[in-house]
Amino acid sequence: MERIEEKLKILADAAKYDVSCSSSGSKRKNNGSIGDASFSGICHSYTEDGRCVSLLKILLTNHCIYDCAFCVSRKSNDVRRAAFTVQEVVDLTMNFYRRNYIEGLFLSSGIFKNADYTMERLLRIVKKLRTEERYNGYIHLKTIPGASGELIQDAGLYVDRMSINLEIPTEEGLKMVAPEKDHASVRKPLAFVQNQISNFKSESKLIKHKPLFVPAGQSTQMVVGATPESDLEILKVADDFYQNYKLKRVYYSGYIPISSDNNLLPAIGTRPPLIRENRLYQADWLMRFYDFKVDEIVHESKHQLDLEIDPKLAWALRHPELFPIDINTANFRTIIRIPGIGRQSAMKIIKARQFGRLHEYQLRKMGIAYNRAQYFITCADSIINIGHTSMDWVRAQILQQSKASQKYLPQQQLSLFV
């Protein structure tokens, strides 16, 4: 096997735990050479685990001076090490892009020597791609915590998105598994870049040909299930980052055990908390696109999301007083809160009802999950119910219908239903 293939294997393998996969949100345009960032982003392939492949996601190196317990590349781990040269990363990116394998590059790195030394190398790669190869495709760069402001500032002029991982949702959790790290070293550069983004935005109103600065914004990632934080804590942290640093995305990564030499972490063989991770993404979606507040999503008395049902349904079941909602009169904001109806169907309903009151058979055809929504709506031909439907009964009905999703639940919980 060629050395380059071996490096690619090692450094793709080490980068795959970074879950950010987005290639959207940039407005970078082709200037007559190569590359054009698609605003909506494109997933070019999907791995066998079902995650999308839109970017060539690699580490520059998996050598690292740190020893974070949750990380495959930690200093004390016995793995094969490799490092790409600047030219190798450029060649791979260009050749993959020209064949339409990828939407762009996602470049991260272990930290060798020190933060600035590593950051300086990452900067050389993105600069080379933009200026020598005249490449206008997407670039997502991981900022190295602790790197100097000038380097971060400079990199921001060449990349589309930047991110730094929070790793563990809370400071206390992080200290348990990575004593050398802290949340401040993540907050500081995120705030710095956010500040620059808004500066560039206000200047661009005065200057005609404005340079782009991190046009696709910033994101971060938290590992879920390695340390004991509750879903409420996790979502509060996410909300804080959305509010204060205007992040485009917060990613949640269900912890996959990679080592047995740390007894603070789940042991090897423990299944990654996939359902929990999925529920967190659903909750995150509700915050970003459905106008839900954290305390509406997670019940203060419970602190955990319900694993059996999605958070929107769980919210609706806790609020029988708000239902049923009349499809033919309710506004958009109210309709999207109905379980089984998403934003697109809600928009269709609003448009369609201008032509006449909607009936059940029409709703069924329009693509809403009627089996789920039926308990929460009335339409033109609904039978009027006397008295309240018990939400416990509704929950049982819906669960019975969605048996398919049950088999993915952890065993001990399944036993409650048999």
Next chain:
Amino acid sequence: MIQYIYDGSFGGFLCCVFECFERREFDVQLITEKVFAPDFFALSKTIVSDKAKAKRVLDGLTKSLDASRAKDFFRVFLSEDPIAIQNALGLIIQIFQKKENILENYGEEKALYFSQTLKKVGRERHRMKAFIRFEKSSNGMFFAVIAPDFNVLPLIIDFFTKRYTDQTWLIYDEKRHYGILYDKTGISEIEISELDANAIIPSNEVVVLDLEEQKYQQLWKSYFKSTNIEARKNMKLHLRHVPKRYWRYLTEKK
């Protein structure tokens, strides 16, 4: 009921609309020349494609709706679904007669079918943006072979032209026997006979590949493998995203 027989092109379709209004015949069944079998008892009329007539209909649509909504009829037409095309005719007639945007009347069967077809074509278009894999030949041309469910090649030309301005490329639809060639200055449509088409499909090894082509295909395959997380394996989800019918065109799945 009268049958209109047209050449199967979008222009021909628009001329059928023109004919409907000219002859005040609104109960029309559209049939393409290819599938037409004369029926002794049915009334039929052959519609000759005429650019000027087609343009008048398209301009009328753009005026009644807007440019992008008018283009939706082209997109739906590319589905090659006779029911969708027949429905589209009915919708255009209604739009011209009633002067309202009935395309948003999702509670009504025709409008709903229209929007659903539009969505399907849109999805196939998006997939072709994602799943096209170019191979570099020894003369520096990047070529790709596809066989999309719908005739979406016309909808992705703009995307690839913007993206690959500095390389020559060819995308060939082997199901519909035509392709688009970009030569760094502009695009042209090419038709290739089945015999020649076999020649550009690399498995036949008639095309000479660039010396580095195999290397990058191999690197991409091994990247694809390394980026998978075994502990999260979910083939059902994988297959939903990458249906098997696309596999023979995907470097990483070959």
